[in-house]
Amino acid sequence: MSVSVKVNGVSKSFTTGKVEVKALQNISFEVSKGEVFGLIGPDGAGKTTLFRILTTLMIANKGEASVDGFDVVKQYKKIRNRVGYMPGRFSLYQDLTVEENLSFFATLFNTSLEKNYDLVKSIYQQIEPFKKRRAGALSGGMKQKLALSCALIHRPSVLFLDEPTTGVDAVSRKEFWELLRQLQTHGITIIVSTPYMDEASLCDRVALMQQGKIMEINSPKGITENFKKPLWAMRSSAMYQLMLELRALNEVETCYPFGQYHHVVFKGNPVSEDDVRRMIGNISQREIEVRRIPATIEDCFMELMHQ
Amino acid sequence: MKQDLAISVSKLTKRFGAFTAVNEITFDVKQGEIFGFLGANGAGKTTAMRMLCGLSFPTSGEATVAGFDLFRDAEKIKKNIGYMSQRFSLYEDLTIRENIRFYGGIYGLTDQQIKTKTDFMVGQLHLQDQINKLVKSLPLGWKQKLSFSVAMLHQPKIVFLDEPTGGVDPVTRREFWTLIYEAAQNGTTVFVTTHYMDEAEYCDRVSIMVDGRIDALDTPIELKRKFNAPSMAEVFVQLARKAQRGE
Structure with missing residues (x-):
């Protein structure tokens, strides 16, 4: 498959006063044509900084990047004609009508709503x-739908x-992701960022990012399969108390609340329920539900944060 | 008002012209409860919350918050509640110490109280080395935790949290919930909104607003049973899909 976006060793720092913030540290990845790639x-x-560099709105301190084969610095004008960018903050003209905004952006690119109607139809x-x-x-x-149409x-x-x-x-999040899947059928490469871990599973591949670094790049399935430690879900009638008691145990490596269960990793990686029950034998809670579960993206993200 | 109720609301309504943003909502929140206030975008959550905080005057209905009547004693309510908005509400150009001092002064704490509180808070949040740094230099997760502690500075009976964990990393998000649990254990009532459905599971009870009304209110376990759903996310989707109005 041909490469749509290529990022190689990109770093970017900002200095505010005496403090230097390393927004991106040696970032590299490739996105194939037609892929939905999640940050x-x-x-x-560092998600927004990366977007600004790739859409030619900001120049990296180090490294290079290309979009559709064009260099983000030397050939920035070419790139601006062929990428669509929806910033995190609503950036259309508030004083223009829906129609006027669309025709304004169409005119900038020397096109019209009619010419590309098949693409924007379902959203517009x-x-x-x-x-x-x-x-x-x-x-x-x-507003979000108008910004996407533009x-x-x-x-x-x-x-x-x-x-x-x-x-x-x-509910609206779910609908938005359905729209993205439709767009993908038109062959458009989509790079999308989100702080919601559950949305990672809707991408073809994702980069898990934290403090300017990429911790892992893989398919959602590949990421969860890389979680090698046995993970246990636990529940009782007093969840906060259960968490405090589990965290106080020497045998417990991590214990995090995950909705209606706590997700627990034990030292020594026990694989049988009997072993786990023995390890938690001394805590005061009665009738604890225990079962082994596959890891979610969020489990993996937190595990990577500790490394 | 019954003694053990932190919030008691009956047929509370807010109209803006012909638009009924909040339509006759009725519910109680017990003292020390963690109450999840959910709803789709535009369902009326923020308007309802602003009324309960004494920031927006209701059109009709009745309500008492922290023992005070919402229609007559809104100013007393403000003194007895804490509020943390979804936008970060501390002063970025002040240091941590200065922010605590500022909010302590607003809530009428004495110098001695402010000093004691400052020491306690930076200890609890492990911010000893950061106390003289500008708030804007802190990572978001720390800001949110600090913001919560500042909202708790005057030991309010009720704390209102409007999407406190948006954009926060998954570990810090859970640390934040530990702060919420601790506050509730100490008797503070917590009224919280969120878009993270796993967090709905951490609440003692949850209400779900659709089109200005409260369409469901119960413990997470009971809601899942009633809607025959495996998770609160599924309960939410079933209810919010019925919504007629947008934002």
Whole structure:
């Protein structure tokens, strides 16, 4: 498969006052054409800085990067014509209507809504009833759809989406990811960032990022399969108490709440339930549900943070 | 008001012109409870929360918060609650020490109380080496934990947390919940909104708002049983899919 985005040894630092912040430290990866590639990490991981470098809005201190075969520094004008970028903060013109925003961006790229209607149709139809409304008066979900339509108006070959689902409720997040899958069928490469670990499983491949570094790059399945320690889910009627008692045990390496269960890793990596029950034999909780489970992306992320 | 209720709300409503943002919601929150206040974007959560904090005057209904009537004693309510907004609410250009001093002063703490609280907080959060650093230089997760502690500075009876863990890394997110548990164990009532459905499971009880109404309210275990769902995420999706209005 041909390479769409290539990043090689990219570093970027910012200095505020006396403090130097290393936003990106020696980042390298490749994304194939038509792939949905996720940058997964919390605030401060460096996701936005990476987007700005790849969309030619910022220059790295070190390393090189290319998009569609064009160098982000030497051939930045070529890149600007062929990428779509949806920043984390809403950046359209609030005083223009939906229709005016779209035609403005279409004109910039010397195209029109009609020419690329097949691509934006499924998204644009949802905001068409409000086309005479000013963008500033739209709801959050509608703004997001308008921003996505504008980012697609010139039929980009690579689409950069910076935290499109942050602060969005669980249902709308699901719908947004369904939209991305539809776009993928048009052959567009999608690079998307998110702080929600559960969204990693919706990408073809992901990079897990933390404090300017990539901790691991793999398919979601590859990442969870790399979690080698046996992981145990536990539940009782007093979950907070259970967590405190488990954490106080010498045998327990980590214990984290995960929704209705605690996820526990034991020293010595026991694989049988009997062994685990013996290790927790002394704690005061009665009737503890114990079962072995496969790791989630979030388990892996936290494990990598400790290394 | 019953003695053991931190919040008691009956048919509370807020209209903006023809639009009913919050439509006759009725619920109680017990003292020391961790109460999860969920809903889709635009369901009316923020409006409801602003009313309960005394920041927005209700159109109709009744409510008492921390023992005070929402319609008559909004100013007393403000003194007895803590509030942490989803946007970081400390002053970035002040140091940690200065922020604590500032908020302590606002809530009328004495110099001695502020000093004791400052020592306790930096100890609890392990910020001893950072205390004279500007808040803007701290990682987000630390800021959020500090922000929570500042909201608790005047030992409020109730603390309102509006999406406190958005964008925070998974380890810090869990450390944050440990702070919430500790506060609840010490008798503070915690009223919290979140988009992370695993966090809904950590609450004693959860309400889910749809189109301005509270459509479900119970313990996570009971909600899952009622909706025949394996997780709170599934309960949420079943309810929020019915929503008619956008944001």
